[in-house]
Amino acid sequence: MDKNEMRGNGGNRPSGQTFLILLIAVTLSFFIYSMVRQYFGRVVPTEISYSSFLTMVEKDEISRVEWADNQITVYPKDSASLRESADPGSLPEGWTAGTGFLTVVPVNADAAALVERLYSHHIEILKKKPDNSGYILEMLLGVVLPCIAIFLVMNLMMRRMGGNGGGMMGVGRSNAKMYMQRETGVSFKDVAGEDEAKESLVEIVDFLHNPSRYTAIGAKLPKGALLVGPPGTGKTLLAKAVAGEAQVPFYSLTGSDFVEMFVGVGASRVRDLFRQAAQNAPCIVFIDEIDAIGKTRDTRYGGNDEREQTLNQLLSEMDGFDAGKGIMVMGATNRPEILDAALLRPGRFDRRIIVEKPDLRGRVNILKVHAKDVQLDDSVDFEEIALATSGAVGADLANMMNEAAITAVKHGRAKVNQEDIFEAVEVVLVGKEKKDRIMSKQERKIVSYHEVGHALVSAVQKDAEPVQKITIVPRTMGALGYVMQVPEEEKFLNTKAELHAMLVGFLAGRAAEELVFDTVTTGASNDIEKATRIARAMVTQYGMSEKFGLMGLATEESLYLSKGTVMNCGDDTATEVDREVMRILKECYEEAKRILVENRNALDRIAAFLIEKETITGREFMQIFEEVKKEAEALPAEAAVESGIADA
Numbered sequence: 001m002d003k004n005e006m007r008g009n010g011g012n013r014p015s016g017q018t019f020l021i022l023l024i025a026v027t028l029s030f031f032i033y034s035m036v037r038q039y040f041g042r043v044v045p046t047e048i049s050y051s052s053f054l055t056m057v058e059k060d061e062i063s064r065v066e067w068a069d070n071q072i073t074v075y076p077k078d079s080a081s082l083r084e085s086a087d088p089g090s091l092p093e094g095w096t097a098g099t100g101f102l103t104v105v106p107v108n109a110d111a112a113a114l115v116e117r118l119y120s121h122h123i124e125i126l127k128k129k130p131d132n133s134g135y136i137l138e139m140l141l142g143v144v145l146p147c148i149a150i151f152l153v154m155n156l157m158m159r160r161m162g163g164n165g166g167g168m169m170g171v172g173r174s175n176a177k178m179y180m181q182r183e184t185g186v187s188f189k190d191v192a193g194e195d196e197a198k199e200s201l202v203e204i205v206d207f208l209h210n211p212s213r214y215t216a217i218g219a220k221l222p223k224g225a226l227l228v229g230p231p232g233t234g235k236t237l238l239a240k241a242v243a244g245e246a247q248v249p250f251y252s253l254t255g256s257d258f259v260e261m262f263v264g265v266g267a268s269r270v271r272d273l274f275r276q277a278a279q280n281a282p283c284i285v286f287i288d289e290i291d292a293i294g295k296t297r298d299t300r301y302g303g304n305d306e307r308e309q310t311l312n313q314l315l316s317e318m319d320g321f322d323a324g325k326g327i328m329v330m331g332a333t334n335r336p337e338i339l340d341a342a343l344l345r346p347g348r349f350d351r352r353i354i355v356e357k358p359d360l361r362g363r364v365n366i367l368k369v370h371a372k373d374v375q376l377d378d379s380v381d382f383e384e385i386a387l388a389t390s391g392a393v394g395a396d397l398a399n400m401m402n403e404a405a406i407t408a409v410k411h412g413r414a415k416v417n418q419e420d421i422f423e424a425v426e427v428v429l430v431g432k433e434k435k436d437r438i439m440s441k442q443e444r445k446i447v448s449y450h451e452v453g454h455a456l457v458s459a460v461q462k463d464a465e466p467v468q469k470i471t472i473v474p475r476t477m478g479a480l481g482y483v484m485q486v487p488e489e490e491k492f493l494n495t496k497a498e499l500h501a502m503l504v505g506f507l508a509g510r511a512a513e514e515l516v517f518d519t520v521t522t523g524a525s526n527d528i529e530k531a532t533r534i535a536r537a538m539v540t541q542y543g544m545s546e547k548f549g550l551m552g553l554a555t556e557e558s559l560y561l562s563k564g565t566v567m568n569c570g571d572d573t574a575t576e577v578d579r580e581v582m583r584i585l586k587e588c589y590e591e592a593k594r595i596l597v598e599n600r601n602a603l604d605r606i607a608a609f610l611i612e613k614e615t616i617t618g619r620e621f622m623q624i625f626e627e628v629k630k631e632a633e634a635l636p637a638e639a640a641v642e643s644g645i646a647d648a
């Protein structure tokens, strides 16, 4: 891909700049020349006026003259006698014997008469060719050579300084990172999942292929398409794929490339970009992370002149170009809600293509795409991995596949097996194992009970997902232990009961700690955060609380970046909401405790296993769980009560 990546025409030095450097060089060398001449220059004859020359002739003070064109060099007679006889003032300053004076003959003076006159005063006349050779040489050495030298040095300096950003002189020139790719080498085959997005893009490929088919019928071609979706879902990849499929050049620039310190730079970059694109149509102009310039202009915090100018330029360029030529502007962003409305209106980015997080099938296909060049073992089952990675985007999955291959190499295997991939999934999701961190015995016990508490509650509740594995090996991303859950199928909707079960599951870790050790630790902070977020969403967004019913109390701040929500209700209501959230959490916590008390036997047995082995698989977990259940059923009714609830 890098091979045919080349700089756009913008990389050439603009001629205006060269001219400027040349001008500076010429001025500078003339200046230097005159300075040097002033101090070391050759002696130039003092000039006298033509009239004083005539006076000297009349007074017979001149012995000979050298006549070259209209210049006459005058050599006076014996200097001493001359000084006495001459009128004061008729002799020029700085006169020394033997040196001549220079005088210039007026243009319309009668040369023949002058010759006659000189002759009558017995003055020797020497006719000379004007001699400019010395002068030419001097100019050559004194001005032209330094000029060239200065020019070269400055040019070199400019290039150094200007490397990419254009430097001082290059400000306003878009030679920054504007990459034109003749062929992106990416096709739709390389983008898995995202079938809907691809479908809309196929149309765009067709526009670029044969625009005439559309214009013939009178249809106006769309000018721009905006790819919208969470980070890592393949927006950039899709844009490249469109260029690859249409086999047109691909101009790409990131939004932030436009925005520089100086006002007006971005605007001129936009102009440049479109000028180049117009020369190379049909082509695709891709502006990645367009929110950097396309931010809505009416912000409360005052605008940013540079960004606004850039945006305005972009808007007017998009209006200006002729879509019939086959220029397609594509943008990508994960914050569509902050884009300026003017960008989104018809005639600009009028097509919006949603690039969603991949679903189960999408994830399987993405894994397959990235496993294309990886040697796989028979044990690999992409379905299972895809199930375990709900919520992962293409970039994550690509990363996982690569990690798996590296893991396989580390273990000295020639092929990647399922375990490698699962290990990679863990690495991507919770970080690497931190083997050197040694937990005390008590800590291991607490962590074990905490994690088993989560898993056990999930297993007991019918609505919750079964457990894949539990470990208490600390991870680099901060987890001391964790429960890996693999859903049986992918869910797009959650019922209220499911959310409730989730809450109970999240709080079960803390419940187990309190139940067994009669104390609580800091280990539950993450659980508490997640549980609170869900409970709050139930109240404010999902309309799942009796108290507030269907009232929407909060809005999502960003659709794709999960930045949190903003409350849009009065202060009093917000207080009420907090109270309601608190109530829900408390209820769920009590339920978690109740479930654990009822299953105390299983909790102890599984925790003991985990403390010893550090890791327990889902199968081992269920085995112990079933065993305990059977034992309890075998016992008489009172005994069961004794072994379970009696503890509470």
Ligand code: ADP
Pocket: 190, 191, 192, 193, 194, 230, 231, 232, 233, 234, 235, 236, 237, 238, 332, 366, 369, 393, 394, 395, 396, 398
């Ligand atoms: P973004 O949406 O943030 O622009 P990118 O297009 O840069 O994401 O994706 C980053 C990488 O993730 C890609 O280079 C590719 O390897 C991988 N990837 C993302 N989505 C997909 C997909 N749908 N199919 C295949 N690979 C993908």
Ligand code: MG
Pocket: 235, 236, 288, 332
């Ligand atoms: Mg991107």
Ligand code: ZN
Pocket: 450, 451, 454, 509, 510, 523, 524, 527
């Ligand atoms: Zn926990």
